[in-house]
Amino acid sequence: MKILSGLIVTMSFILFITGCKKDDPAAPQSTCKITSIVTGGGAIAISYNTDGTIDSLSVGTAVISYSYSGNIITENTTVSGQFAGKVIVTVNSAGLATNVKSEYSEDGTQWDNEAYDYDGNQASKLTYTSSDGGSAEISTFQWSGGNLVSISDDGDVTNVDYYTDKASQSGDYLSLSQLIQGYEVFRNKNMIKSVTDGTDIINITYVFDNDGKVTSFTEDDGTDQTAYGLSYQCN
Numbered sequence: 001m002k003i004l005s006g007l008i009v010t011m012s013f014i015l016f017i018t019g020c021k022k023d024d025p026a027a028p029q030s031t032c033k034i035t036s037i038v039t040g041g042g043a044i045a046i047s048y049n050t051d052g053t054i055d056s057l058s059v060g061t062a063v064i065s066y067s068y069s070g071n072i073i074t075e076n077t078t079v080s081g082q083f084a085g086k087v088i089v090t091v092n093s094a095g096l097a098t099n100v101k102s103e104y105s106e107d108g109t110q111w112d113n114e115a116y117d118y119d120g121n122q123a124s125k126l127t128y129t130s131s132d133g134g135s136a137e138i139s140t141f142q143w144s145g146g147n148l149v150s151i152s153d154d155g156d157v158t159n160v161d162y163y164t165d166k167a168s169q170s171g172d173y174l175s176l177s178q179l180i181q182g183y184e185v186f187r188n189k190n191m192i193k194s195v196t197d198g199t200d201i202i203n204i205t206y207v208f209d210n211d212g213k214v215t216s217f218t219e220d221d222g223t224d225q226t227a228y229g230l231s232y233q234c235n
Contacts, residue, residue: 032234146189171214
């Protein structure tokens with residue numbers, strides 16, 4: 001699940017970043033924004049600008065600050081005030097990322113780059129390159145019914161299943177992760193139910209409040225279960 005795991009919200013993933021180089025279902029109508037994600041490993045706090053874009057994300061002493069200029073999003077990560085990484089995102093007119101460059105050194109000489117192709121608003125291909133050199137790595141994406149259903153990555157195929165009676169929302173497994181990373185690549189119609197790679201499978205279950213917002217979800221790989229709690233600020 002190499003590609004999708006780069007988007008999936010797990011606390012270990014966030015800590016890794018900070019420490020190293022029938023009818024269509026209707027989504028809940030709400031102006032609420034997710035302000036924290038809590039699990040056994042700690043808490044992620046999210047703050048917003050007045051226009052609704054993310055201003056910063058913090059985990060312990062790590063802070064990711066987001067800035068916006070035209071179609072460019074820049075994310076600067078510091079740990080205890082020291083440089084830990086920089087991400088430069090170019091988005092298209094639909095607000096989807098077409099290029100994501102991650103820099104791991106302050107002078108920008110250590111980097112990797114993800115270039116995305118789209119068919120309409122559906123990502124069709126990813127081309128990965130890095131400062132280490134070597135051949136570009138290509139991944140392709142397949143869609144069905146408005147959902148990303150499979151990723152082909154260097155001979156490995158990851159399949160994604162959905163709750164077709166539940167519209168995608170900010171508390172969805174994938175949508176939440178894209179909220180945190182500050183940009184979108186995939187816009188699904190429905191909420192993710194499971195992710196399968198060979199014999200490995202992650203099942204996702206959600207808990208909703210009376211307004212239909214996700215208040216928590218659990219990922220279960222058959223051996224371990226991890227629960228995430230979500231908090232909102234509503235206008």
